[in-house]
Amino acid sequence: MRGARSAKWVAIAAVVALSATACGGSSDKDGGKGGDDKAAIDANGTFTVESGEPENPLQPANTMESYGSIVINSLFTGLVDYDSSGKIVYMNAESVDTKDSKTFTVKLKPGWKFHDGTPVTAESYVKAWNWAANPANKQTNSFWFSDIKGYDQVAPESGAPKAKELSGLKVVDPNTFTIELTTPIPYYVYKLGYQVFSPLPESFYKDPKAAGEKPVGNGPYEFVSWDHKKAITVKKYAGYTGSNAAKNGGVVFKNYSTPETAYEDLKSGNLDVITQVAPKDLPVYKQDLGDRAVDQAYSAVQSIAPAFYSKQFKGINPKVIQGLSRAIDRDTITKTVLQGTREPATGWVAKGVLGFEPDAAGDVTKYDPAAAKALIKEGGGVPGNAITIQFNADGGHKEWVEAVCNSITNATGVKCSGDSKADFQADLQARKAKEVKSLYRSGWVLDFPMNANFIRDLFGTKSSGNQSGFSNPKLDAAIAAADNVTTLDESVKKYQAIEKDLPNYMPSIPLWYYKVNAGYSEKVTGVQFGQDGDPILTGVEVKKK
Amino acid sequence: MGRYVARRLLQMIPVFFGTTLLIFLMVYALPGDPVQGLFGDKGGSPQVIAALRHEYGLDQNIFVQYFNYMKGIILHADFGTQVASGRPVTDVLGDAFPVTLRLGGFAFVIEVVVGITLGVYAGLNAGRAADTAVLLTTLLLISVPVFVLGFILKWIFADELQWLEPNVNDPTNYGELVMPAIVLATASLAYVSRLTRTSIAENMRADYVRTAIAKGLPRRRVVTVHLMRNSMIPVVTYLGTDIGALLGGAVITEGIFNIQGIGGTIYQSLIRREGTTLVGLVTILVLVYLVASLLVDLLYAVLDPRIRYA
Numbered sequence: 001m002r003g004a005r006s007a008k009w010v011a012i013a014a015v016v017a018l019s020a021t022a023c024g025g026s027s028d029k030d031g032g033k034g035g036d037d038k039a040a041i042d043a044n045g046t047f048t049v050e051s052g053e054p055e056n057p058l059q060p061a062n063t064m065e066s067y068g069s070i071v072i073n074s075l076f077t078g079l080v081d082y083d084s085s086g087k088i089v090y091m092n093a094e095s096v097d098t099k100d101s102k103t104f105t106v107k108l109k110p111g112w113k114f115h116d117g118t119p120v121t122a123e124s125y126v127k128a129w130n131w132a133a134n135p136a137n138k139q140t141n142s143f144w145f146s147d148i149k150g151y152d153q154v155a156p157e158s159g160a161p162k163a164k165e166l167s168g169l170k171v172v173d174p175n176t177f178t179i180e181l182t183t184p185i186p187y188y189v190y191k192l193g194y195q196v197f198s199p200l201p202e203s204f205y206k207d208p209k210a211a212g213e214k215p216v217g218n219g220p221y222e223f224v225s226w227d228h229k230k231a232i233t234v235k236k237y238a239g240y241t242g243s244n245a246a247k248n249g250g251v252v253f254k255n256y257s258t259p260e261t262a263y264e265d266l267k268s269g270n271l272d273v274i275t276q277v278a279p280k281d282l283p284v285y286k287q288d289l290g291d292r293a294v295d296q297a298y299s300a301v302q303s304i305a306p307a308f309y310s311k312q313f314k315g316i317n318p319k320v321i322q323g324l325s326r327a328i329d330r331d332t333i334t335k336t337v338l339q340g341t342r343e344p345a346t347g348w349v350a351k352g353v354l355g356f357e358p359d360a361a362g363d364v365t366k367y368d369p370a371a372a373k374a375l376i377k378e379g380g381g382v383p384g385n386a387i388t389i390q391f392n393a394d395g396g397h398k399e400w401v402e403a404v405c406n407s408i409t410n411a412t413g414v415k416c417s418g419d420s421k422a423d424f425q426a427d428l429q430a431r432k433a434k435e436v437k438s439l440y441r442s443g444w445v446l447d448f449p450m451n452a453n454f455i456r457d458l459f460g461t462k463s464s465g466n467q468s469g470f471s472n473p474k475l476d477a478a479i480a481a482a483d484n485v486t487t488l489d490e491s492v493k494k495y496q497a498i499e500k501d502l503p504n505y506m507p508s509i510p511l512w513y514y515k516v517n518a519g520y521s522e523k524v525t526g527v528q529f530g531q532d533g534d535p536i537l538t539g540v541e542v543k544k545k
Numbered sequence: 546m547g548r549y550v551a552r553r554l555l556q557m558i559p560v561f562f563g564t565t566l567l568i569f570l571m572v573y574a575l576p577g578d579p580v581q582g583l584f585g586d587k588g589g590s591p592q593v594i595a596a597l598r599h600e601y602g603l604d605q606n607i608f609v610q611y612f613n614y615m616k617g618i619i620l621h622a623d624f625g626t627q628v629a630s631g632r633p634v635t636d637v638l639g640d641a642f643p644v645t646l647r648l649g650g651f652a653f654v655i656e657v658v659v660g661i662t663l664g665v666y667a668g669l670n671a672g673r674a675a676d677t678a679v680l681l682t683t684l685l686l687i688s689v690p691v692f693v694l695g696f697i698l699k700w701i702f703a704d705e706l707q708w709l710e711p712n713v714n715d716p717t718n719y720g721e722l723v724m725p726a727i728v729l730a731t732a733s734l735a736y737v738s739r740l741t742r743t744s745i746a747e748n749m750r751a752d753y754v755r756t757a758i759a760k761g762l763p764r765r766r767v768v769t770v771h772l773m774r775n776s777m778i779p780v781v782t783y784l785g786t787d788i789g790a791l792l793g794g795a796v797i798t799e800g801i802f803n804i805q806g807i808g809g810t811i812y813q814s815l816i817r818r819e820g821t822t823l824v825g826l827v828t829i830l831v832l833v834y835l836v837a838s839l840l841v842d843l844l845y846a847v848l849d850p851r852i853r854y855a
Contacts, residue, residue, distance in 0.1 A: 135592035143590035425577025
């Protein structure tokens with residue numbers, strides 16, 4: 001029986017090869033615990049939200065992308081939060097006082113506890129911020145602490161760190177601490193609302209890596225489990241004393257790789273809240289969902305920015321950029337190509353933030369081919385009479401870039417084409433390396449709901465978000481003046497004045513504001529979306545089954 | 546035969562190094578940087594970027610990086626760490642691989658059973674109406690793109706009839722895996738039945754089959770033992786490479802049915818320029834291919850007694 005003997009060898013070879021590579025079948029964990037407690041009463045009902053696998057461990061200062069942020073926000077509550085109009089609401093803080101906008105005294109509401117039962121104290125904040133600011137701990141958001149005095153000692157631009165703790169942070173008593181900044185920032189309270197400034201429990205420092213897998217926070221929800229690439233489950237924290245206690249029993253963040261599949265699951269009752277609607281379903285989702293469809297603006301703005309370091313736009317007359325801006329028919333493009341998912345921008349500051357003013361840019365964002373032509377001519381014309389718009393091909397930008405180009409060419413005769421980069425990484429690299437040839441696509445989602453975030457952090461010469469190489473000493477001086485006031489109101493007003501003045505500089509061409517196109521199932525009510533475009537989880541109510 | 550197997554196993558070593566080095570270099574050549582990518586539009590502090598780059602060895606020469614990476618794999622079975630999440634690549638693989646294994650295995654079974662049955666049936670009836678019917682069906686299956694088929698099945702069975710769930714919510718539930726497995730299997734199934742049909746029809750006229758019939762063996766024994774065994778050689782060759790393709794994950798099918806398998810993981814790592822994750826995944830796939838092709842070669846000897854390996 002030759003055949004039988006050969007068969008034996010096949011089996012042996014298979015065993016040898018498999019054991020050599022050590023990839024024998026491993027038993028996987030049981031993922032079948034759906035979490036849907038359907039018989040439960042209202043207040044304990046849980047629901048599911050479309051999400052994805054967070055890129056980073058779940059540490060508050062290490063999370064930049066939205067899949068991680070939404071989980072962190074449910075697990076942690078910081079000092080302050082914002083309401084829908086961009087006003088400050090005190091959460092864990094009783095008060096944040098300042099006399100000079102440079103030294104802030106934070107008083108905590110007593111009695112708050114982490115999910116492991118330990119109290120939230122001033123030390124919980126100060127220690128967490130010191131830890132996150134230290135470059136050795138490699139927190140992606142650590143530059144948020146750079147306003148605090150002593151940051152340059154903890155994280156010097158070059159050379160070894162000279163200190164381990166920020167000298168600007170001082171614990172006064174268990175419920176009070178002070179923050180001293182290097183320069184006055186009248187709206188610093190706004191920054192404190194960002195999740196980077198969350199407190200951390202003592203248990204975190206024993207093993208930060210493990211804590212990133214199993215975070216212990218002080219927010220309305222406590223962590224239950226993270227089944228990688230499948231789901232993250234959180235449940236209501238019974239001991240929560242904040243004003244935004246959960247009205248439901250818990251949330252399951254389910255992993256979806258495409259919005260299409262999430263939409264199908266929403267329709268078939270396997271998912272309760274989706275956060276985006278795919279282009280394919282946009283024309284029908286309002287009919288499908290009725291009043292369960294969500295369509296609202298959130299605080300993000302899409303623009304195209306000239307590369308001011310490029311040959312073409314170096315020292316350009318702003319009139320030319322004004323002309324290009326006026327050659328873009330925003331109304332038509334948002335309605336047709338973008339299917340109503342964006343709203344034409346009328347300024348640089350997005351909606352829903354403090355200091356937003358409609359029509360801040362004046363005529364500059366109004367479509368007018370004749371004026372566009374005249375302005376470009378007046379400014380000396382576009383060098384080369386041709387422009388390109390760089391974008392990343394993986395982000396669904398191609399269609400509108402082409403539409404914008406057509407609009408510009410039709411109105412002014414300036415040749416325009418898209419400069420496609422394979423993906424966001426390649427696009428980003430070209431921008432960072434200052435290799436953009438003409439213009440590029442740029443998006444900005446708010447960090448904190450105040451107009452300064454959309455002006456100072458994008459157009460200041462040394463700002464972290466300034467990638468266009470835009471630099472204007474007059475504008476820098478105006479920004480410094482707007483920061484150097486004692487009250488928030490004054491600062492907001494000064495930034496409003498700057499925005500009104502921006503048409504004279506044209507650091508970028510604002511196109512449109514983003515909108516949330518989303519929906520929810522019949523099982524839940526009270527679903528609302530915040531300025532960051534994420535659903536407000538604590539307000540969701542689960543219907544009795 | 547033992548020596549042959551040993552030699553083939555040894556040959557895997559240079560192939561393994563060659564492929565991994567190539568992949569490593571290709572990922573390196575792509576524009577973009579996984580650490581910079583973490584920060585997106587916002588700048589990020591240069592100190593943290595430098596610290597992260599150092600931790601993952603990205604500040605070193607590419608060949609030093611490759612050497613360190615290989616050292617990790619060989620000495621400690623350590624496939625590196627994902628830059629963004631800080632999780633070991635073996636964990637990431639451990640999440641995705643069972644899912645793909647289940648889906649791929651399921652699809653493979655469908656492909657083998659249905660494909661060979663159809664092929665044998667058509668081959669035995671070569672030239673008749675049944676043969677033409679199978680030909681038409683398989684041609685149709687080959688020509689319909691995977692995503693079209695996926696959407697049609699979903700629309701019929703999930704939206705209209707509501708027999709099945711549209712997406713996979715629990716990859717351990719084979720009921721939910723039926724649709725994606727069928728979609729994944731169809732194209733290969735068609736190839737398998739074409740190959741089977743041709744070689745069955747051809748071998749029907751072979752001398753040894755005529756001898757077997759002349760010997761007075763029952764038709765069933767002639768077909769299953771004498772005819773099938775010899776006709777399976779091209780089919781097994783195809784199936785061997787196909788199992789590698791199935792385990793390599795199906796980016797499109799996984800996307801349509803929301804399955805978090807190898808395909809999607811590879812795609813994600815590529816988008817994020819996660820060189821280490823990518824090389825880890827592909828290394829495993831290379832090994833799968835190598836083993837599959839070895840098994841196929843050895844199966845030849847089982848199927849055809851005339852083939853010997855010394």
